[in-house]
Amino acid sequence: MKPRRELTLFDLTNIVIGSIVGADIYIASTITAGLIGPFALVIWIIAGVLAGCLALVFAYCSYYIPRAGGPFAYVTAAFDDFFGFLTGWSLWIAEMVALPVFAIAFVQYLHYLVPLDPYTSAGVKVLFIGLLTLTNIRGVKTAGRINDVLTIAKLSPLLLLVGAGFLFFIAHPGTLAQNYTPLAPLGLENFGTALVLIFWAYVGFEMATLPANEVINPRTTIPRAIILGISAVTLFYISTNFVVYGVLPWQQLSTTSAPLVLVGALILGSFGAVLMSLGALVSVSGSDESGILGTARLSYAMAIDGLFPRVFARLHSRFSTPWVALVIQGIIATVLSLYSGIRDLISFSVFNMGFAFFLTCCALIVLQKNREKHLPGQRWLPWVGLVICAYLLYSTSIFDKVVGTLIILAGIPLYVFFSPKVAISDMKKLFLSEEAIFVRNLQLRERFLANFISLLHRMWSNLYRMAHPGNKEK
Numbered sequence: 037m038k039p040r041r042e043l044t045l046f047d048l049t050n051i052v053i054g055s056i057v058g059a060d061i062y063i064a065s066t067i068t069a070g071l072i073g074p075f076a077l078v079i080w081i082i083a084g085v086l087a088g089c090l091a092l093v094f095a096y097c098s099y100y101i102p103r104a105g106g107p108f109a110y111v112t113a114a115f116d117d118f119f120g121f122l123t124g125w126s127l128w129i130a131e132m133v134a135l136p137v138f139a140i141a142f143v144q145y146l147h148y149l150v151p152l153d154p155y156t157s158a159g160v161k162v163l164f165i166g167l168l169t170l171t172n173i174r175g176v177k178t179a180g181r182i183n184d185v186l187t188i189a190k191l192s193p194l195l196l197l198v199g200a201g202f203l204f205f206i207a208h209p210g211t212l213a214q215n216y217t218p219l220a221p222l223g224l225e226n227f228g229t230a231l232v233l234i235f236w237a238y239v240g241f242e243m244a245t246l247p248a249n250e251v252i253n254p255r256t257t258i259p260r261a262i263i264l265g266i267s268a269v270t271l272f273y274i275s276t277n278f279v280v281y282g283v284l285p286w287q288q289l290s291t292t293s294a295p296l297v298l299v300g301a302l303i304l305g306s307f308g309a310v311l312m313s314l315g316a317l318v319s320v321s322g323s324d325e326s327g328i329l330g331t332a333r334l335s336y337a338m339a340i341d342g343l344f345p346r347v348f349a350r351l352h353s354r355f356s357t358p359w360v361a362l363v364i365q366g367i368i369a370t371v372l373s374l375y376s377g378i379r380d381l382i383s384f385s386v387f388n389m390g391f392a393f394f395l396t397c398c399a400l401i402v403l404q405k406n407r408e409k410h411l412p413g414q415r416w417l418p419w420v421g422l423v424i425c426a427y428l429l430y431s432t433s434i435f436d437k438v439v440g441t442l443i444i445l446a447g448i449p450l451y452v453f454f455s456p457k458v459a460i461s462d463m464k465k466l467f468l469s470e471e472a473i474f475v476r477n478l479q480l481r482e483r484f485l486a487n488f489i490s491l492l493h494r495m496w497s498n499l500y501r502m503a504h505p506g507n508k509e510k
Contacts (some may be wrong), residue, residue, distance in 0.1 A: 045257050045264075052091075052241055052265025060237030060256055061194065061273060062316045063141050065280050067232045067379050070290030074281045075220040077274065079227070079234050084270030086231075086424045087238035090393055091266055093400050093421045094241065095258040096414050100403040107311040107396040108338060114399035118451065121343045123395045124334060125447035129440075130388035132365055134236075136373035137381050138320045139164045144293040145316040148309065161373045168321070169366035172328050173352060173359045193315030194276055197296065200303045201279030212282045221286065228431030229383070235428060236382045237273065237388060241266060259412070328369075332361045343451060352491040380435075387436040391444060397421035 068076040097110040107127055112120025139161045144150065146160065220304045241262065280289070283299050292298055296316065300308030336358040339349035352359040372381065400418040404411070429437070 044252055045261055049189045049264045049268070052261055053268055055193070056238055056240040056265070056269045057272065058138075058240065058319055061276055061295075062145065062319065063137075063232055064237050065277055065294055065380060066289050066295040067233050067382075069281070069286045069295075071220070071222065071226040071230045072224065073221045073286040074216050076230055076234065076275050077281055078219075079230050080237075081270065082275050083231060083234045083238055084266060084273065087235060088242060088263065088266040088270075089417060090421050090424060091241035091262045092259055092413065093393075093397050095262045095297050096411050096417070097396060097400050097403060098257060099411065100400075106334070107392050107399075108155055108334065110399040110403070111395045112341075114402040117341075117343055119395060121338065121451045123392045124338045124343065125450075126388045126444050127392040128331065128334050128338075129443055130385045130392065131334065132368055133372065133381050133385040133388070134239075135165070135328060135331065135365065135369035136161075136376065137385075139369070139373040140378050140381075142317060142320045144473055145297065145313050145320070148294055150311045150365065158374055162370055163368055163469050164321075165370045168328050169362050172332065173357050184374065193300075193311050194272075194296075197300055197303065197308070197312065198275045198279055200308070201299070202285060203302050204279075205282060206435065215282050215285050229433075232428060232431045233379065233382055233387045237313055238266070238269065239386075251311075264459075301310050306366070328365065329364065331365055332358050335361045335365070341384070345450070383432050384436050384440060386428060387432040387440040388427045388444070390432075391440070394422060394429070396427035397425060 063074065068079070072079065094107075097107075101110050101113045101171075108120050108124030111123040113241040140162050143160050146152065147157070152160065241279045276384050280295060280299050282294070283302055288298070294313070294316070297309045300312035304311070335344055335348045338344035339346060339361075348358065348361040348364075350360045351357060395419040400414065400421075404414045404418075432440070
């Protein structure tokens with residue numbers, strides 16, 4: 037049975053926005069403030085345009101190849117299994133490196149509410165990733181409308197901050213002019229590095245291409261949803277950062293680990309600081325939970341296609357989730373969160389992601405020639421995407437280029453010697469039947485709190501039965 041085409045333009049646009057907006061807005065401004073000053077606001081606009089071009093490349097690829105696996109599936113269909121593996125491998129590395137970023141950001145904002153020493157911070161990171169991994173292994177189902185509630189909970193503090201910030205500028209017009217003068221006090225020497233870090237905030241648009249076979253009129257709906265979603269996110273990012281850089285001097289922003297807490301405190305007092313901290317914790321938790329889910333599904337999809345070690349396709353006997361893949365990536369993410377910094381992790385993630393996106397752009401060139409559906413702009417978009425990806429790769433550090441290239445090449449012996457040579461047919465059938473479930477889960481982007489509440493409910497139920505063995509819980 038094929039999934040029914042039920043996703044409308046509104047549904048898919050919400051998926052785009054929910055997939056992109058996460059922890060990035062809470063950490064990117066402080067990183068780029070020390071690189072390029074208030075000019076970072078201009079880079080947010082440029083990064084939004086570049087992300088929009090690449091998002092359309094993904095949209096068109098998903099139209100031609102409407103199957104799970106994302107870039108891995110597109111490149112495999114356009115070329116062969118080897119290049120598909122390299123794409124999936126580099127994207128898996130990129131997602132793996134991104135997971136610990138959220139754990140680090142979570143600790144930074146939690147520190148405002150609860151003072152943490154280095155050992156406690158490390159324990160929180162382990163618990164944070166461990167709990168998210170556990171919720172994914174259990175595969176707890178959530179209510180159909182939980183996404184709406186948590187999206188409001190995530191965006192409301194930021195919308196309040198923007199509104200209060202504009203009122204603050206009306207009352208203190210001199211502050212705005214002072215903090216934006218000069219616009220580029222450090223020059224533009226670090227433009228490329230800042231672009232790489234800000235571009236990472238727009239990553240997530242590829243999630244909207246996954247449910248292509250459940251979209252009503254995908255030829256027009258997916259591109260429109262991508263454009264509307266990216267435009268809305270860009271406007272949201274620009275307005276938020278306009279307030280952030282206008283309220284605080286860039287020198288002060290560059291020295292803090294929780295920039296939005298300082299901005300909230302200055303505009304709304306202690307209430308604003310607490311509100312922004314809580315908003316950050318909710319947003320970071322939901323983003324990392326979704327990242328863990330997507331990363332495990334990518335390695336699972338590659339494993340059942342015979343291009344990744346078979347162990348990654350092993351399902352839990354009770355919950356039917358890829359628990360081995362989840363445990364492995366959880367361990368790696370925990371170690372990286374303890375011994376790495378946010379800026380280095382983001383830059384290295386963008387290098388590997390840029391390589392996967394580069395091959396995806398190449399795939400569209402082949403796919404559109406073979407099928408000729410005359411989608412608007414499909415002839416020139418992949419070429420623009422190739423230039424964008426090349427510049428992103430060029431703008432990363434020497435370490436990222438050297439180590440990233442070596443790690444990508446290290447995947448070749450894994451492909452040749454360790455991966456099974458044939459697809460696991462029974463697993464493929466199971467995975468395809470789960471695709472519709474996966475698509476629906478993508479619409480519930482922020483599942484972390486719901487899973488956590490469900491776990492608490494289970495614990496309470498067990499305690500109640502132990503205390504009242506003769507009674508049933510009401």
